[in-house]
Amino acid sequence: MPGWEVRLHDPARARRMRLFAVLLVLCIPLAFYAGSVWQLQRQPAVALEPASVVVRDEQLLREVEALRQRLAVLGSAEKVSQQANEQSRLSIKLLEEQIYRQQQDLAFYKGVLAPASRREGLRIKTFELQATDRPELFRYKILLSRVGKGETPLEGQLQVSIVGKQGEQEVTLELAALTAGLPDALPGQAIAFAFKHFQAIPEAGRFAELKLPEGFIPREIKVRAEVQGEKPLQRTFKWNNEE
Numbered sequence: 001m002p003g004w005e006v007r008l009h010d011p012a013r014a015r016r017m018r019l020f021a022v023l024l025v026l027c028i029p030l031a032f033y034a035g036s037v038w039q040l041q042r043q044p045a046v047a048l049e050p051a052s053v054v055v056r057d058e059q060l061l062r063e064v065e066a067l068r069q070r071l072a073v074l075g076s077a078e079k080v081s082q083q084a085n086e087q088s089r090l091s092i093k094l095l096e097e098q099i100y101r102q103q104q105d106l107a108f109y110k111g112v113l114a115p116a117s118r119r120e121g122l123r124i125k126t127f128e129l130q131a132t133d134r135p136e137l138f139r140y141k142i143l144l145s146r147v148g149k150g151e152t153p154l155e156g157q158l159q160v161s162i163v164g165k166q167g168e169q170e171v172t173l174e175l176a177a178l179t180a181g182l183p184d185a186l187p188g189q190a191i192a193f194a195f196k197h198f199q200a201i202p203e204a205g206r207f208a209e210l211k212l213p214e215g216f217i218p219r220e221i222k223v224r225a226e227v228q229g230e231k232p233l234q235r236t237f238k239w240n241n242e243e
Helices: 011-113
Strands: 121-131 137-147 154-166 169-174 190-195 198-201 208-211 216-227 233-238
Touching: 121 154, 121 216, 121 233, 137 154, 137 190, 190 198
Parallel strands: none
Antiparallel strands: 121 137, 137 198, 137 208, 154 169, 154 190, 154 216, 216 233
């Protein structure tokens, strides 16, 4: 008939649709509840995280401050040690200069009071040698004196060499070469001098340094002095022991 529409009726399908709608309505509050529970469980961990970061930062700050204090202590100790070493060096230098002045005075009186029968002129008094804490490094000082009452300065030059062995070979080394690169290094093989009564080399009674090459075994030191108008004077010293 016109205006009528035939529809099939399925009771089972209708029940399923109503059940799905009911379940959908129930799932909405359940999902909201589950989300709320998850958020509450997560909040303590999130709240604790900044606190742990703060604790770690404080520990690092304490460690940094401890390291700064330790560095300050080490720096202070090093400074004190340097000051002590410098003070010792200055004290040694002062004592050496005092001894040198006393030796000058003694040489003057010996020269003035020397018997007339003794030959006047230059004397190679000593070649002093001192070991150091390094086996190849030594400190040395040469002392020259004069016998007689002369007021005209003695002028001349010294030639100093060290005789020893390098392996199986006999070797002679010039003192100037052994002082190269060290404090008070000699400018050349000839050491000039000019004095009235007494002179030390280096000046002021200080000690200079010499460095032996590796494998070199010294035996003796030869000091040769030449004064204008006089015969050359030579003296030999055993290594560490004056002849």
